[in-house]
Structure formats: structure tokens, C-alpha cells
Amino acid sequence: MLKIIIPTIMLMPLTWLSKKNMIWINTTTYSLLISLISLSLLNQPSNNSLNFSLMFFSDPLSAPLLVLTTWLLPLMLMASQHHLSKEPLIRKKLYITMLTMLQTFLIMTFTATELISFYILFEATLVPTLIIITRWGNQTERLNAGLYFLFYTLMGSLPLLVALISIQNLTGSLNFLLIQYWNQALPDSWSNIFLWLACMMAFMVKMPLYGLHLWLPKAHVEAPIAGSMVLAAILLKLGGYGMLRITTMLNPQTSFMAYPFLMLSLWGMIMTSSICLRQTDLKSLIAYSSVSHMALVIVAVLIQTPWSYMGATALMIAHGLTSSMLFCLANSNYERTHSRTMILARGLQTLLPLMAAWWLLASLTNLALPPSINLIGELFVVMSSFSWSNITIILMGANITITALYSLYMLITTQRGKYTHHINNIKPSFTRENALMALHMTPLLLLSLNPKIILGFTY
Amino acid sequence: MNPLIFTTILMTVLLGTMIVMTSSHWLMIWIGFEMNLLAIIPILMKKYNPRTMEASTKYFLTQATASMLLMMAIIINLMHSGQWTITKVFNPTASIIMTSALAMKLGLTPFHFWVPEVTQGISLTSGLILLTWQKLAPMSILYQISPSINLNILLTMAVLSILVGGWGGLNQTQLRKIMAYSSIAHMGWMTAVLVYNPTLTMLNMLIYIMMTLTMFMLFIHSSSTTTLSLSHTWNKTPLTTTLILITLLSMGGLPPLSGFMPKWMIIQELTKNSSIILPTLMAIMALLNLYFYMRLTYSTSLTMFPSTNNMKMKWQFETKRITLLPPLIVMSSLLLPLTPMLSILD
Numbered sequence: 038m039l040k041i042i043i044p045t046i047m048l049m050p051l052t053w054l055s056k057k058n059m060i061w062i063n064t065t066t067y068s069l070l071i072s073l074i075s076l077s078l079l080n081q082p083s084n085n086s087l088n089f090s091l092m093f094f095s096d097p098l099s100a101p102l103l104v105l106t107t108w109l110l111p112l113m114l115m116a117s118q119h120h121l122s123k124e125p126l127i128r129k130k131l132y133i134t135m136l137t138m139l140q141t142f143l144i145m146t147f148t149a150t151e152l153i154s155f156y157i158l159f160e161a162t163l164v165p166t167l168i169i170i171t172r173w174g175n176q177t178e179r180l181n182a183g184l185y186f187l188f189y190t191l192m193g194s195l196p197l198l199v200a201l202i203s204i205q206n207l208t209g210s211l212n213f214l215l216i217q218y219w220n221q222a223l224p225d226s227w228s229n230i231f232l233w234l235a236c237m238m239a240f241m242v243k244m245p246l247y248g249l250h251l252w253l254p255k256a257h258v259e260a261p262i263a264g265s266m267v268l269a270a271i272l273l274k275l276g277g278y279g280m281l282r283i284t285t286m287l288n289p290q291t292s293f294m295a296y297p298f299l300m301l302s303l304w305g306m307i308m309t310s311s312i313c314l315r316q317t318d319l320k321s322l323i324a325y326s327s328v329s330h331m332a333l334v335i336v337a338v339l340i341q342t343p344w345s346y347m348g349a350t351a352l353m354i355a356h357g358l359t360s361s362m363l364f365c366l367a368n369s370n371y372e373r374t375h376s377r378t379m380i381l382a383r384g385l386q387t388l389l390p391l392m393a394a395w396w397l398l399a400s401l402t403n404l405a406l407p408p409s410i411n412l413i414g415e416l417f418v419v420m421s422s423f424s425w426s427n428i429t430i431i432l433m434g435a436n437i438t439i440t441a442l443y444s445l446y447m448l449i450t451t452q453r454g455k456y457t458h459h460i461n462n463i464k465p466s467f468t469r470e471n472a473l474m475a476l477h478m479t480p481l482l483l484l485s486l487n488p489k490i491i492l493g494f495t496y
Numbered sequence: 497m498n499p500l501i502f503t504t505i506l507m508t509v510l511l512g513t514m515i516v517m518t519s520s521h522w523l524m525i526w527i528g529f530e531m532n533l534l535a536i537i538p539i540l541m542k543k544y545n546p547r548t549m550e551a552s553t554k555y556f557l558t559q560a561t562a563s564m565l566l567m568m569a570i571i572i573n574l575m576h577s578g579q580w581t582i583t584k585v586f587n588p589t590a591s592i593i594m595t596s597a598l599a600m601k602l603g604l605t606p607f608h609f610w611v612p613e614v615t616q617g618i619s620l621t622s623g624l625i626l627l628t629w630q631k632l633a634p635m636s637i638l639y640q641i642s643p644s645i646n647l648n649i650l651l652t653m654a655v656l657s658i659l660v661g662g663w664g665g666l667n668q669t670q671l672r673k674i675m676a677y678s679s680i681a682h683m684g685w686m687t688a689v690l691v692y693n694p695t696l697t698m699l700n701m702l703i704y705i706m707m708t709l710t711m712f713m714l715f716i717h718s719s720s721t722t723t724l725s726l727s728h729t730w731n732k733t734p735l736t737t738t739l740i741l742i743t744l745l746s747m748g749g750l751p752p753l754s755g756f757m758p759k760w761m762i763i764q765e766l767t768k769n770s771s772i773i774l775p776t777l778m779a780i781m782a783l784l785n786l787y788f789y790m791r792l793t794y795s796t797s798l799t800m801f802p803s804t805n806n807m808k809m810k811w812q813f814e815t816k817r818i819t820l821l822p823p824l825i826v827m828s829s830l831l832l833p834l835t836p837m838l839s840i841l842d
Binding site for chain 2: 142156157158160161163164168171172180183184187188191192195196198199202203206228235
């Protein structure tokens with residue numbers, strides 16, 4: 038695992054020592070090379086985990102998330118080039134350093150064995166993200182957004198720290214590799230109910246669960262493009278990954294403790310999808326769509342069947358790529374019109390037809406069109422929730438319909454119809470932007486050929 | 497002040513604390529406290545104005561009261577045990593009185609009212625000595641009598657201190673008052689774990705002193721005593737804004753910085769001793785502290801603009817030389833991976 042971590046740490050001296058005209062080229066190239074290294078982890082011969090050391094391991098759940106993380110860094114760097122072009126050199130280097138630090142912490146989080154080490158790195162990802170949102174965001178609301186982001190996550194995760202330490206006292210070790218094998222049922226008591234709550238709330242806030250999702254639209258909207266990309270694609274998945282890891286230790290309370298959160302998620306996904314239909318702010322629409330998709334993942338994780346775990350993992354990877362691509366598309370609009378209002382930049386298909394093709398593909402994958410992996414994820418989740426309780430099919434069906442509605446609404450508003458006459462002098466699409474969209478779309482389409490690698494450890 | 501006299505007074509302060517920390521006779525400890533108190537008054541009054549006089553008087557009155565209460569506890573202990581050696585305190589009444597006296601010296605709730613006012617009235621360097629060096633002597637006595645302290649009183653004072661330290665600092669813009677409330681909260685953390693594992697108290701004291709030293713050094717470097725003047729540092733030395741950010745986040749206890757280590761260890765120790773609600777409450781109340789640190793970082797380092805500011809800036813006459821700033825900053829932010837080394841303290 039050091040073969041990925043040390044090169045990522047070394048990206049920081051690379052940034053600071055590069056010449057002015059080479060910083061973007063150097064960092065993007067080397068981060069692409071690092072993502073190639075991580076692809077080797079996808080080859081997992083058996084259902085067991087690949088143990089690299091006592092501290093790092095990778096199994097069929099964390100390997101796709103790791104590949105997604107390392108794939109996203111060059112994409113983030115490519116997306117940030119335009120809005121940082123006018124900043125002084127030191128500030129550009131600081132920004133890239135923040136992104137690299139975040140990347141290092143994320144890689145270490147996804148591969149940590151010891152759960153306290155996972156916790157420390159989970160919290161550590163907050164600091165660079167906070168700095169990226171607050172320092173490089175564009176509106177005054179970014180200060181509030183940073184505070185909401187930091188404090189919601191910390192309030193949820195401090196009980197997790199206490200819970201992890203008390204579990205360590207009970208079972209003697211928090212090494213994940215050991216816990217898989219000596220899992221015992223938690224005795225039934227009031228304090229174990231609070232233990233369950235303490236363990237899960239941190240990840241519920243991060244996912245986010247419907248009632249605790251207030252930080253997400255603020256943070257996603259106010260962050261610069263790289264911040265939005267990493268938030269939507271990876272940081273939300275940290276919550277899902279943590280939940281998938283920690284629910285193995287929390288039986289049998291999950292069978293009855295999960296009900297309130299299942300209800301909140303099922304209702305929340307319909308609510309947030311409906312809100313998307315009434316949004317005027319493009320980034321806010323994509324942010325609420327993220328909440329809706331993640332609610333599906335929460336439902337899948339809490340049901341705890343093999344198919345639902347497969348659906349959750351596939352949906353996480355698929356949503357990561359799709360959501361990040363949608364944010365990049367929204368950012369290409371923002372850079373031209375400096376406004377996030379959807380109706381200000383309509384009818385772009387006449388002006389930028391190639392970008393319209395990317396908008397079409399992104400919207401189609403967002404509404405889970407077959408045969409994309411988004412569909413595979415959603416279908417598995419719908420099937421497993423139907424087997425858990427027949428009535429959920431109504432809510433799931435309604436959600437899929439409303440998702441289709443707002444994705445097409447977004448597509449038609451931005452692309453079709455007559456263009457507004459004040460955008461007839463926008464710059465045409467840069468090759469960098471087209472490359473960015475292609476690099477998002479290609480893994481998404483290729484994975485539909487072999488979705489086995491993203492289906493997680495219950496395949 | 498005449499350098500020779502200043503050196504003598506400073507050495508007396510150091511000597512007083514040393515006497516407290518190394519004596520085995522209760523009377524010598526009391527003498528050490530009094531020496532410390534009398535010698536630090538001129539240091540607190542380095543600038544001669546009514547505000548400093550008021551702060552020094554408040555400090556003198558509270559500390560003298562505490563010393564008298566300490567003397568009373570010593571005498572009761574003498575009556576009940578017949579000897580002057582420092583071991584555990586033999587009488588519950590004496591133990592309660594001594595704990596209250598030492599809490600008054602440290603600035604724990606409900607005896608915390610003097611800390612913000614005294615820290616505000618004195619210069620930054622004196623405030624530095626007040627908040628770091630002066631905590632060493634009472635804490636060493638608490639360490640030595642820790643087996644006999646009444647747990648209920650100590651934990652109540654600790655939790656109330658964390659609450660007051662967090663809540664009281666929320667409405668402050670003066671940096672010295674912010675550091676005072678931060679000191680109250682950190683003292684609360686330190687005394688909460690005193691009965692369970694005094695080594696962690698010392699660890700917390702060490703890391704707290706490093707972080708407070710760093711913060712004060714950075715304030716002295718930019719000669720700023722209000723949030724407003726701290727927000728001008730990006731004009732003079734942009735690097736210090738980053739350093740202020742890192743140190744403040746470390747004081748708030750965010751991983752992966754070293755300020756997280758004492759909190760983590762204290763929570764671990766308390767949980768091992770089967771108190772679960774208490775560390776959860778303490779950790780959540782520490783978030784109040786983090787809020788006003790974040791507010792400071794927002795005005796200092798996270799909202800700089802490449803524009804000229806149209807506010808009055810202070811004229812700097814000379815570049816102040818700060819001793820030991822880089823090692824302090826490194827130690828106050830990067831020590832977390834060294835946590836396994838704590839096993840040498842057992």
C-alpha cells in the first residue's frame with residue numbers, strides 16, 4: 038500500500054518545486070500514474086482480503102473506492118485549472134497541496150485496518166476540505182457552509198470515538214481483520230442500543246441521512262469545483278464505507294434499530310428528489326440529487342442482505358462518477374456565465390453541441406438508464422428492499438420516476454430550447470473540459486461491461 | 497525595568513515554582529506558592545497603568561485567598577495525621593479544602609472568574625507566563641495528592657470548567673480573553689482524568705503549554721491583541737496566518753494534529769474506567785471551543801483577499817524576535833503519530 042501512499046505524499050514536494058509553467062502538467066501526469074498503480078488492487082483472487090501489512094489492507098469493497106479516489110485526483114486538477122489561472126503561484130501550489138493532502142488521508146482511510154486509525158483519518162479529511170471550501174469558495178455563504186460541514190460531522194463522530202474505544206475494551210482489539218473472525222452477538226441492553234447509535238450516527242451524518250443533510254447543499258454549492266467533486270464522489274462514500282464496515286460488529290441490534298433510519302431514508306429520498314424539481318440553482322440540484330442517491334445506499338446497508346450490499350457498492354461507485362461529472366458540467370456553465378442559475382444559460386445545445394452530448398450521457402446515467410452501473414446498483418437495492426418489505430416498491434418506483442423527471446428537467450432546461458441572447462459570446466468548449474468529461478464517462482461505460490469488480494465482497 | 501532587577505524577579509518566580517514542585521514538607525510548599533505570587537506581581541505590572549494595577553490586584557487577592565485556604569488544609573491535615581510530609585491527605589475535609597484552594601489557583605470553575613479579567617489586563621508576554629508557567633505548581637500538588645481527592649467535587653469542577661471555558665469564550669473578540677477561556681477549558685480536561693491516570697494530566701499539560709506558547713508567540717509577533725488586528729497579519733507576514741490556522745485547529749483538538757492526542761488519551765482512559773457518558777459530554781463541549789477558534793481562523797487566514805484594506809494598521813517599529821517558534825509549531829501540530837511512544841511513561 039505504500040506504493041500508492043508514498044507517491045501521493047511526494048506529489049506535495051513535486052508541486053512546490055515545479056516551475057511555474059509545469060505545475061499542472063507535473064501533478065496531473067503523476068497522479069494519473071498513481072491511479073494506474075491502484076488498478077492492480079482490483080485483481081482479488083479470492084473472497085478474502087489482500088493483506089498488505091498489519092496496518093493496511095484492501096478487499097473487494099475498498100479496492101473500487103480506492104481506484105475511484107486515485108482516479109479522481111487528476112480529474113480534480115484538470116477541472117481546477119481555469120478558476121485558479123488568475124491566482125498567484127503560491128496560492129495555486131497551496132490549493133494543489135490541499136488536494137494532495139486530502140487524497141493521502143482518503144487513501145489511508147479506505148485501506149486502514151485498525152478502526153481507530155480509520156477514525157483519525159476520517160476526521161483528518163475534514164481539515165483540507167474545510168480549507169478548500171472556505172478559502173477558495175466564491176460567495177460569502179461559504180463561511181457558513183464550512184462551519185455547518187465541520188460541526189455536523191464532528192458532532193456525529195465524537196460519540197463514534199467513545200464507542201470505538203469502549204468496543205476495544207470489550208473485545209480487546211479493533212483490528213478489522215480480527216473482528217471479521219471473532220464476531221459475537223452484542224448482548225441486548227440499553228447501553229448497547231446507545232452504542233449502536235453512537236457507531237452509526239457519524240456515518241449517517243456523512244452520508245447524509247435525510248434529517249441531517251443540511252450541511253450538504255451548503256457545502257457542495259459553496260465549494261470550488263475540485264471541492265465539490267471530491268465531496269460528492271468520495272467523502273459521501275466514506276460514510277457508506279464506514280457503515281458497511283461497522284455493521285458487521287453491531288448485530289443483532291441492527292434488526293430493530295435500523296427501522297427509524299430506514300423510514301427516514303425511504304421518505305427522504307422522495308423528498309429530496311422532489312426538491313430537485315423546484316431548484317433554480319444548478320449545483321444545488323445536483324447536491325440534493327446526491328442526498329437522494331445516498332439515501333438508497335443507506336437503505337441497502339441497513340437491510341444487510343448480500344444483494345443489497347452489492348447494490349450499495351455498485352451505487353456508490355456509479356454515483357461517484359456521475360455526480361462528479363455533473364458538477365464538472367455545471368462548473369463549465371459557471372465559468373462562462375458566472376452564475377449558477379439554470380435558466381440563465383439555456384439552449385446550450387445550439388452553441389456547444391459536444392458538451393450537450395456529455396450533458397445527455399451524464400443525465401442518462403443519473404437517471405439510471407440500462408445498462409449503466411447506476412442501474413445495476415439501483416436495481417439490486419430495489420430488489421432487496423422489495424424482498425425485505427413488499428410496500429417499499431411503491432416508494433422506490435416513485436423515486437426512480439422523480440429522479441428521471443429532474444434529470445430530464447435539468448437536461449432540457451440547460452440544453453434544449455432557444456438560447457438566451459446574452460450567452461452568444463461564450464467561449465467554446467476547451468479540450469481540457471472535453472477530456473475531463475470523457476475521463477469521467479469512459480470508466481462508467483466500461484464498467485457496465487464487467488460490473489463484477491464493483492459489486493463488493495458479497496459477489 | 498532594570499534588566500538586573502527583572503532577572504532577579506523572574507528567577508524568584510522560577511524558584512518559587514521549583515520549591516513547590518520539589519518539596520516534601522507542606523510548609524515549604526506554601527512558602528513556594530507565596531514566593532511565586534509575590535514575585536510575579538511586578539512582572540504582571542510591567543507597564544504601569546490603572547488596568548494593569550487592577551488586574552494584578554485581582555490576581556493577588558484570589559491567589560492569596562487560595563494560599564490561605566491551602567494553609568488551613570495543611571493545618572487540618574497536620575492535626576489529623578501529625579506530620580508535614582506530602583503524601584495523600586488524611587482527612588476528607590482537608591482534602592476538599594485543598595482541592596478548592598488549588599482549583600482557585602488554577603482557575604477551575606466555580607473559581608474561574610479572575611482568569612479572563614486578569615489575562616486581559618496585562619501585556620501579552622506576562623499573560624503567557626500567567627497561563628503556562630503558573631499552572632505548573634498547583635498541578636504538581638494536585639498530582640501528588642491525587643489518590644485522596646474527592647472524585648465528585650473534582651469531576652464536577654472539571655466538567656463545569658469545560659462548559660464555562662467553551663461557552664464563555666463565544667462572545668469574545670479580545671485575544672487574551674479567548675486564551676483565558678481556552679485555558680479554563682483545558683484545565684477542566686486535565687483535572688477530569690487526574691484521579692484515573694495522572695500521567696495523562698501531565699501529558700495534557702505538556703501539549704497545552706506547547707500550544708499556548710505557540711499561540712502567544714504568534715500574537716506577540718504580530719503584536720495583535722484583538723481579532724481585528726490579528727486579521728491584518730496577512731499584510732505583514734502571510735506565513736503566520738497559516739501557522740495560526742494550524743495551531744488553532746490543534747488547540748481545538750482536531751485530528752491529525754497533536755492537540756487531538758490528549759483528548760483521545762483522556763477519553764480512552766475514562767472509557768476504560770466505565771464512564772461513557774462523561775467523556776462524550778466533554779468531547780461535545782469541546783466543540784464550543786472549536787467554534788470560536790474557527791471564528792478566529794476565518795478572520796485571519798481563510799478569508800484573505802488580494803486587496804488593500806482600508807482599515808488602520810498598526811505601525812511596527814521593529815521586527816520582534818521570537819525564540820523557538822519553528823520547533824514549537826512543529827511540536828504543537830505534528831506529534832500525533834508519536835502516540836505509541838506514550839508507553840514509555842508508564
